[in-house]
Amino acid sequence: MTNSRWILVALSLSLAPPAFAGDLAGRLLAVDASTDYLALRDDLVLDADLSDDALADMANHPDWRVRQQAAVALGWRHDPALFAAVMQAEPIRDRAQRLRWYDDAFADPAAFPAILERFMHRGEPLQVREGLFAALVERSDSWAEVARGLFAQEEEPSLRVVMVGSMRKAQDAATALDLLRLGLLDADPTVRAEAAVSSGWRADGALLAPELLSALADDQVQPRAMAARALGWLAVPEATEPLSALLIDAAPDVRLHALRSLRRLDVKQAKALTALPRLLQDPDPRVVKQAQKIVAE
């Protein structure tokens, strides 16, 4: 690997040595935020007074956007073919019409800042951006942090769903839990529901128990149902009482997940539920089946 290429990879993986930030960080942030992004980025790339070392020094900057913009400038200087290839790469559609990139450029470890640049600044349709975000996941140590950073400014709920969902497997626990908290408070119910599900997927998801318990009072069915479900997956004992209260919920999905979670929390307690005889007659056959299972266990 050439030296410049090592710098590029190191930047994208946040492995470069500690660095001095100075005014350069502000300039990089300004480029990132500019409506004239491409012109300002090219200025950075072509700026003879801006050394590679100065850009490389940004590798440990606390703001991921600074690190990203430095990596982009270095990337266009030293590996323009890779960056151009990422910008031009055509996706394939999977069977669910999701776009996925399986080509050499996307597989290159140095491609992360290029993919992220395309995601942030290319102005492509939602479906393309969803696919590009999926390509970012797990490609860099900083992807979870990037996702958290992008989440707040992302206007499309379906993309916020994907961002929250990507936290299921994020190794960076603090970032993942932080983003899931944001997701549980999101304005869109599909995002709140996915945040509840993804909380349940994490081994440390019980740390979100207070937020999930609050979500049991969500005014939308799916966030309420998924919170009830996650509390059962995570075996949160404090959930017993509020889940019991949901057994009279008007929505079958909520009754189903509340009852199943109560069974998972403590089947003996579930057998003693005063609502059980009524749930054995519930209009939803799934609820009846759960109630029968509790009786039989």
Place this chain on the structure above:
Amino acid sequence: MTRSITALAAAAALLAGCPSTDPEGGDPNAPPNVDGKPLISLGDAYGEDAAKTFPGLATLPNLDDDNSNGTPDWLDNEAGDLVAEDNDLATFVVPASVWTDLADGRSYRLNMHGEVRNFRIWHDGEIVLGAVDGDDLETWTLPTSTEDLSFQVEARSMLSQAWVALEQMEGDESVDNDWTFLTASPLILNHHLQQTEMVWVVDIPASGSSWISRFYNNEHMIDTYADVLGDQFTPVPGNQYQGDVWIQDEIQIGWMNSPDARTDLVIDSIRDRGLDDFPEDGIVGSNSGIGPDVVNETWGNPQQANSLDSFGNLEISPPVTVDGVEYPFGRIYFGGDSNRYPTRDLTDFLAEQRIQKPFMPNTAWLCVGHIDEVTSTVPDPSSDIGFKFVIGDIPSAYKILEAQDEAMDLPRYARGSNEFGHGMATVGAIVNNNALRMENEEIQEDILDPMAEQFMEELNLTEDDILRMPSLFESLPGCGNAALIPGMVNLIVTNRGEQTDVFLADPFTRDSDDPTVGQDEDPVIAHVIDMMPNTLDLHFVDNWAVYHMQLGEVHCGTNMMRTPEADWWSVAGHLLEGE
């Protein structure tokens, strides 16, 4: 076609002013069939009294393009010039004997009733009854003949119904008669017990030197099909179809037939992805080696297509008897729920065919939503019903994996999602994943168990008729569930004579990077081999990168043409009669 033939014929008879020939035979004043001899012969393909037994003469919708001029033959024939190459006309005969000893002053005439404009009857190269150039010919007087008179019949569309009466006339009075029903073939979709004629898979060869290029190919699957099926297998060049590998989704093939003719019909999905032109190029077209007795039709609006309009979501059971009703061509099923379902244009049409009464299991929980992700059928000659129903099953998958060493590496599963993996490196990573287990338990309880019960009811199955295929699913944020273990239930059955082969996904539930560990040491494969009828030759193909990781499996990536079985006019009349 939901109209009653009884009502149809009665109405037609009244309109025609000839109640004496009401096929109901209910008019006590109807002239007798004088000597009891039939005046109309349908030929050797029909049993005794077939003419007067619904559906009568089986005819073929003349929708194909035998002269390859780009126009369906029915339309070509409109002006009265029969397409020279046309091979889709059914025949009935008025034998010369009807003129023997015919009294002076008597003659014969043919009357057609019912959907007159949906049929044409030809004699001696001319249209004598039915639709011609905008008119409906309803009556034709026969010339006296010393030879049998042969009539050829074509139909406009599936399940068109009419009846033809041959009356012996004395002046204006009908003194003798005979008649036959005319029924156009319904569209019948193929099921897994029929013989295989041709199999297609889109070819994605390895190209380039990168790891991804080497991995993203279906060479093992292509090679396996080629080895097993020989010239009954045709690879479809992927570079001509934008790499769209989902050939099951693009087309569904069925057939229409009569004793002397067959037309295959390709239902061309409204999904309209890369393979949109494949039916025209590869099946219907004169250069395909298969046409021209093939029709390509589309139902629905492509602008309104959703994933459920793909034909991985349109399947057909083998023959069954349910609540005493025989379905000799099986039953159609497609997935959906009250909010998301295939286009009604198509499903209503299929229901109107009546012969394979459809039903809809719930597949809304799946990301792709296709019924072939969780159910299939395989032939089983030892079974009373001739097949086994296969459904995805979660407990058996856990049972098999839990019996393995938790440290066992699963290299295919280990890689990240951007490298064709699930991020689960070992057996332990799967069996000890609490959320995965909870989610799968819920799928079994809420979806698969009720689905099995639904199929047992709709297909009249017993528990012995069901094979439980080890399966695990993983939810995808914002989409739904998809197979974690490659979906082996998503399988292909080919029948060639007595030989039956099944092609299904290699689950790779073994240390597949170890060259000494082959499929014969895969515990899931061992279970499936043990579970399946021993008359089947199983082929576990590597469909990991191109199919499994793109949310499909072997069945999704394969399509085929099959040979019609059984004569609908002999065995399915009961499904076409009545309201």
